Amino acid sequence: QSSPVYLLSAQTLCVDTLFLIINLSFLYPSIAKQADLFPPHLQPSALKVFNVLFMFCWYHNTLSHGLVALNRLCVIVFAKHALFTRRRTILICALQYALAIALSTTTQILLPCCEFSFSWVVYSYTYIVKPNVENYSNTLVDLPLNCSSSIISMASYSIVCTALFRCTIRDGIARKHSPNLAHYLTCLYAAQFSFMALVYSMCWIFFRVFPVILGPTEHLYIYGIITLLGDVNSTTNATVYLVNNAEVR
Numbered sequence: 001q002s003s004p005v006y007l008l009s010a011q012t013l014c015v016d017t018l019f020l021i022i023n024l025s026f027l028y029p030s031i032a033k034q035a036d037l038f039p040p041h042l043q044p045s046a047l048k049v050f051n052v053l054f055m056f057c058w059y060h061n062t063l064s065h066g067l068v069a070l071n072r073l074c075v076i077v078f079a080k081h082a083l084f085t086r087r088r089t090i091l092i093c094a095l096q097y098a099l100a101i102a103l104s105t106t107t108q109i110l111l112p113c114c115e116f117s118f119s120w121v122v123y124s125y126t127y128i129v130k131p132n133v134e135n136y137s138n139t140l141v142d143l144p145l146n147c148s149s150s151i152i153s154m155a156s157y158s159i160v161c162t163a164l165f166r167c168t169i170r171d172g173i174a175r176k177h178s179p180n181l182a183h184y185l186t187c188l189y190a191a192q193f194s195f196m197a198l199v200y201s202m203c204w205i206f207f208r209v210f211p212v213i214l215g216p217t218e219h220l221y222i223y224g225i226i227t228l229l230g231d232v233n234s235t236t237n238a239t240v241y242l243v244n245n246a247e248v249r
Contacts, residue, residue, distance in 0.1 A: 153197035
């Protein structure tokens, strides 16, 4: 339980659980009711709190995908160099929380535009745009961070898969002794984490592509797919961490 991947996975699991709780307790009831959950004098403050918490979870999740990908890269490809020691990983996790808090505070409160918000009207999320004001939250933080996480994940797992493939060819697939089992589990874990990164990338890409594809439409419920993808992203993480990976049991 002191392994770096366990520490990274366990703390991410806690935040993903909070992400799901926020959606289930706030967004879904609002969608079902097709109205605000709180009285008019409380709704703005409540929405602000939930928005900040939601973005903290999202930024933390975004950072986690990049960190886990780099961890797999270091452990599998650069195994001779113990870059992710237990002490360093604990420090990284602490910095990850601090950075997620700083980013969510900056984009939701400090920047002049634009707050990322729940919206039962579109069954999903939206930026609260302001006329003639650039969306700094998107251009300075969200888009660069999302792209960076996906690129780091794809590059890392591509290198990992290439290294594992070469190792398989070199050692031979037909061997039955214990090193083969370890090799198989390593491949399995890499595939699982790769799938998680893919679901994450689909989530933020769909959020940006759907408005372009759909255009003006009366069927706003279609945007609910983005909400479901966000939940699938968190649920997939939990499933992989709890069910399949022995390090996290």
